[in-house]
Amino acid sequence: MKLFYGGTIYTMQREGHKVKAVLVDDNRIVALFDEVPKVKAEYIDLQGAVMFPGFVDTHIHLVGTGMALASVNFKDDVSIEDVKEKLRAAAQQLPRESWLVCEGYNDNQLKHRLTRDEIDELTDCRVIIKRVCRHAAIVNSAAFSALCIEDEVQDMDGGHFEKTEGRLNGWVHDHAMDLFVNASLNETVDSLARHMERAARGMHAVGLTGAHTEDLGYYNSPENVLAAYTQVFGKNKMQLRLNLLRHYSVFESVADYVFTDWLKKDAMKFYADGALGGRTALFREPYSDQPDTRGLAIFSQEELEEQVQRARHHHSAVAVHIIGDKACEMVLDAIEKYPLRSGHDRLIHVSFLSPDLIARMKNLPLICDVQPLFATSDFPWAIDRVGEARSRYAYAWKSLTEAGIMLGGGSDSPIESFNPLKSIDAAVNRRPFDAQNQYFTEECLSIYEAIQLFTVNAAMIGQRPENGMIKEGYLADFTVLETDPFTAEHIGDICNKMTIVDGDIVYRR
Template sequence: MKIYYNGTIYTMDKEGRTVAAVGVEGNRIVALFEETPEIDGAEYIDLKSRVMFPGFIDTHIHLVGTGMALGGIDFRDDRSIDDVMKKIAAAAEALPEGSWLVCEGYDDNQLNHKLTRRELDAVTSHKVIVKRICRHAAIVNSAAFNALAISEDVADMEGGHFERQDGMLNGWVHDNAMELFVNASVHETEESLSRHMERAADAMHAVGLTAIHTEDLGYYNNFHNVFRAYQHTFGKGKKQLRLNLLRHTSIFEELMASDYTYDTWIKADSMKFYADGALGGRTALFREPYSDAPETSGLAIYTQQELEAEVQKARRYGATVAVHMIGDRACEMVLDAVEKYPPRSGRDRLIHVSFLAEDLIDRMAELPIICDVQPSFLTSDFPWAIERVGEERLTYAYAWQTLLNKGIIIGGGSDAPIESFNPLVGIDAAVNRRPFDAAVQYTMDEALSVFNAVRLYTELAATVAERPDNGLIKAGYLADFTILEADPFTINPFNIHQIKVAMTVVDGDIVYSTIY
C-alpha cells in the first residue's frame, strides 16, 4: 500500500472536509485516514505540507491542436503587432518553397490591430493562415487564396463567410470558409500526431491535469491516424492521461462502423457539431443584432431542419450530442432540436453556453443535459464583449451560478489552445470574473465560490465524463490526484491562477513532480 500523508488533503465530497492520509493499492484508493497510520511494508509518500485534491479534469480541449500550438507559432502572449509580423517573417523565411505557414492565437482585441491580406502579402509569398484566438476565424494571404483557386467573386457558403472591404476580399475567413484553408494546410501522419499528443500530455501533467475531453477526430484528414495515435500514445506505462473523445459529425458514422475499442484511457463520448461561431468574429448567433454591428445577428452553421437532422443522426446510434453554442439563438435552436428528439439514455452536452436568457435556462433545467463551460473565456472577452452585446444581454452571460442553482451539471474546460489549459486559471476566472491584468470584475452575482469552482474540474467534471469512479478522494475511486504548492481556499483568491503544481498522480503513478 502507498500512503499519501503530511499535507492538506481535500476529499471534495463536502466543503472543507480533509483527511490526514490516503491509502492506495494499485490504481485505487482503498482507505482514508483521520490520522496517519503506521502500516508495516507500506510506502509512505510525504506531501511535504502541500495541498492534495482529486485529479483535475478539463471537459473541453483540442489535444492535437494544443500540442501543435505548443510547438509552433503562437501569438497568444504578444502585445505588439510589430512582434507578430516579425514572428511571421522569421518563420516564413525558414520554410521550404511551397509550404504552408500556420499560426495560432491571433487576438485583434488584445493587439488593437486587425491584420489584412495585404499586410501578410508584404511579408512573404508562402501560403499563410493565421488563426484568430477563437479558432472560428482566420486571416489568409493571396497565396493561400490562389492555392485554393478562390477568386474575388467567391460566394459565401452555408455556415461560412468571406469578409470583404470596399468590395474586395480582405483575407478574413469565418467558420466553414476558414475550414477550407485549415484542411488544405494539414499534412499530419500518425507519427507527427503522436508527437503533438505527447508534447501536450507532458504540459498538461505539469498543470495537474489527469483527464481531458478532447475533440480531434474530424480535423486531420484521416481520423484513423488520429485514433491510432491515441492508442499508441495513451495508456498504462505510456502517457497516463484519460481521454473522453467527442466525435465530430463529419466522421461519426464511419467511426461507428469501425472496430476501435475503448477503455478507461480512451472513452467514447458524444457526437460533436457546431450551431454557431464565436463572439470575436461576430459569428456567435443571437436573437437580436450585435450592439456594435446592427447589420448582423451572427452566423447559423445549420438551418433548424439541418440541425435536427444532426441530432437524429446521433440518435440512430443511441448517442448523445455535444453542440457548440455561444449565442442565445444558437442555444434556442439546439434546445428545440433535443426536445423534439430526446436521447434514449445519457445527457446531451451544451458547449460554452456563454450568453443565455431566463427562458432558455428554465428549459435546460427540464432536460437531460450537462453544460461544458469555459471560465477563462470571460478573462479574454471582457471588457470588449460589452460593446458586442450591450449591457442588457450581460444578465445571463457566463451564468455559472444560475446554472448550478437550477440543478444543471456544469464542468470546467479551457478549449485549449484557445485559452490556457491550466485548471487554476479557470478556477480563478470562475471565482473572480475579471481579466488577470485588471481590477474590474464583471457580473459578480454569477461568481462561484472557490469550492464550487474547484468542483468544476473535479467532481462535476467527472460527472460530465460519466466516470463514476473519479472526481473525489474516496475509497474505491481511481487514484488520480493533483497536489498544489498552495491552498486555493486560504490564499488571496486573486492569486489562485499563480499557484504551481507540485505533483500529478494518475492511476496510482506519479507522472509529474517537483518534490521528488
Template structure:
C-alpha cells in the same frame, strides 16, 4: 500491493471543508481514507509503497472538460501569436517566421486576437503577401472560428470574387466583392482542404507535447475533440493509442467525436465507451455557431457594435435537428457547441424534439442564456460545459458586442449553478491557456490576473469550492463517471493533483501563483516538480 499516501491535506470534495490526512490505494483505486495511523495498522501486511507528501494539499485530479489536445500541442510547437498585444508586434513575428520558412512551405500561426490591439487591426491579404514572399500563409484566430490567409492560400483553395460563401461560413470581402483574406468558420475549411496532409509523426509529436504540458499544470485528464481534423478518425485515434499507452503516459482522455468522423469510427469497429482505462469515445460533437470574438456566435438579435449581423449559424434548424436525430438512431448523446443565445435556442429545440433515452447531452460554452433558455435547459438531461477563463479574456470588449442588457445574463456561471444545472469546467485550449488554476481564479474573481477591480458582473462570482468542483466532480459528471472520479473517497480512482497551496483559504489573486507539486494518475506519479 498497496500504496499509502500521507502527511498532506486531502480535500475529498464530497463536502466543503472536508479533509482527510491519508489515503490507501490498491490497483489504482482508493480502498480507504482516514487517519494515517489507522490505515497503517489496518493494512500493515499489504502496504508496499509509502509516499510522504510533506504537508502539501491534495485535490481530486483536475480534469479539463473541454480542450483540443492536438491543437494545444500545435500551439506549443508552432508560431504562437496569442500573447501579442499590438499589430506591429504581430507583423514582426510573421516577418521572422517568413524568413525561417522554406520556399513554398506553409507559414502557420496560432492564436492572434485583434481585440488585444489598440486599433483592432485585422490584416489584409495584401499585407500578408508582402510578409510571406509567396509562401502560403494560414493564421488561426484565437477563437479558432476564423483565419487570415494570403493571396497564395486563396489561390490554392480556388477562392475568388465569384466564390459563394459556404454554408455556415463567410468569405469576408471588400467593397468591390474581392476576398480580403479573412475567413469565418466553414469558409476557412476551403483552405484547410488544400493544406498538406499531416503525418503520423506530426500528430504524435503534438500529442506528446500536449500531454506532458497538461501534466505540468496539474491535469490528470481532459475531454478533447480532435478526431476530425488531422487525417481523420483512424489516423488521429491511432496516435492517441500510441501516446497514451498506459505505461509511459497515463492520462484520462475522453474523446468527443465530430459528427463527420462518426462514419469512419464505425467503419473501424468502434462505438461510444471505454477503449482502454485511459481512452474512451464520447458524445457526437456538433457546432451550432462560432464565437463572439469574430462575431460568428449566433445571436437572437444583432450585435450591439455591428447591427448588420447576428452571427453565423453553422447549420440550418432543419439540418441541426437531422444531426441530432441521426445520433439518437444509435442512442448516442450529443455535445453541441452553442455560444450565442440563437444557437442555444436552436440546440434546445433539437434536443426537445429528439430526446435522449439514457445518459446526458453536453451543451458547450453556453455563454448567453436568458431565464427562458435556462428554464428549458432545466427540463433536459444536460451538462453545461463552461470555460471560466473566457471572462478574463473576453471582458471588457464583449460588453461592446452584446450591450449592457444582454451582458447581465451572459457568462452567468453563478446563475446557472443556482438554477440546479450541473456544470463542468474547461479551458478550450489552445484558445485559452490550459492551466486550470487560471480557470479557477477567473471563476472566483471575474477578472484577469493583475486587474484591480471587483470583477466583471461580480454577482456571478463562484466560491472557491464551486470553482474547484467544476474541474473535479463536474468534469466527472459530464461523462457519467461521478461514481468513480472527481472525489477522494473509497471506490474512486487514485488520481490526484498536488499543490503547495490551499485554494480554499488563500487570497483569490494568489491562486495563480500556486505550484503543482505532483500530478498523479492511476496511483502513478506522472509529473513531479523539481526541488
C-alpha cells in the same frame, strides 16, 4: 502500496471534508485515515502540499494544443509590429510554397485587424493566421491562389468570406476557414503522436489527470488520429484518461473503433454557431456594434434536427458548440423534439443566455460545459459587442448552478490556457489577472463550486463513476498543489507540485 500523508487532503466528498492520509494499492484507493497510520507501504510525504482528486479538463483539443505549443503563437504579443516581425522571421525559414500556420491572433488586444495585403508585404508563403477563437483566420494571396479561390467566391453553408468593396480582404470564418486549414495539414500517425505527447506532458505539469477532447474531425484521417491515441495513451504509456467526443463529420466512420477506459467514447460533436470575436456567434437580436448582422448559423433548424436524429439513431448524446442566445434556442428546440432516452446531452460554452433559456434547460437531461477563462478574455469588449443587457447573462455560471444544471470546467485549449488553476480563479473572480474590474459578480462561483467543475462534476459528466473524489474504491488519480486555493490570495498563481494517475506519479516539481 503507497501512503500519501503530510499535507492537506481534500476529498471533495463534501465541502470542507479532509483526511490526514490516503492508502493506495496498485491503482485504487483502499483506505482513508484521520490520523497517519503505521502500515506496510511506501510513505509519500506531501511536505505540506494540498491534495485533491485529479483535475480533469472537460473541453480541450489535445492535438491542437500540442501543435500550438510548437507553433508560431501571437497570443502574448501586444503590438502589431511584434506580430509582423515574428511572422517575417518564421516565413524566412520556409520554402516559398510552404504553409505557415500561426495561432493566437487577437485583434481586440492588438487594436489592429490585419489584412491580406499586409501579409503579402511580408512573405510569399501561404499564410494562415488563426484568430484566438479559432473560428476565424486571416489568409494571404498565396493561400487564396493555392486553393484557386478568387473574388467571385460566394459564402458556403456555415462559412463566410469577408470582402471589402467586392475584393477578398483575407478574413475567412468557420467552414470557409476550414478549407485552408485542411489544405495545410499533412499529419501522419507519428506526427500526431508527437503532438499528443507534447500536450500530455504540459497537462501533467499543471495537474491534469484527464481531459475530454475533440480531435477526430480535423486532420484528414480519423483513423490516423485514433491510431495515434492508441500508440500514446494507456497504462505504462502516457497516462491521461481521455473522453473522445466524435465530430459529426466522422461519427459513423469511427463507430467500430474499440474504445477503452483510457480512451472512452463520448457524444457526437457539432457546431450551432461561430464565435463572438468574429461576430459569427448567433444572436436573437443584431450585434450592438454592427447592427447589420446577428451572426452565423452553421446549420438551419431542420439540419440541426437531422444531426440530433442521427445521434439518437446510434443511441448517442450530442455535444453542441453554442455561443449566442439564438443558437442555444435552436439547439433546445432540436433536443426537445428528439429527447435523449438515457444519459445527458452536452451544451458547450453557452456563453450568452437569458432567463427563459435557463428555465428550459433545467427541465432537460443536459449538462453545460463552460470555459471560465472566456469571461476574462472577453470582458470588457464583449459588452461593446452585444450591449449591457445581453451581457448580464453572459457566462451565467451561478444562475445555471442555482437552476440545478451541472457544469463542467474546460479550457478549450489551445484557445485558452489549459492550466486549471487559472480557470478556477476566473470562475471565482470573473476578472482578467492583471486587472481589478470584476464583471457581473452575481455570476461568480464559490471556490468549492469552481473546484467541483474540474473534479466531481467532470467525473459525472464523463461517466467515470470511479473518479472525481478521494474515496475508498475510487481510482488513485490526484492533483497535489503547493498552496491551498481556499486560502490563497491569487488562485491562478498556484503551482502544481505533483500529479498522480492510476497510482503512478507522472509529474513531480
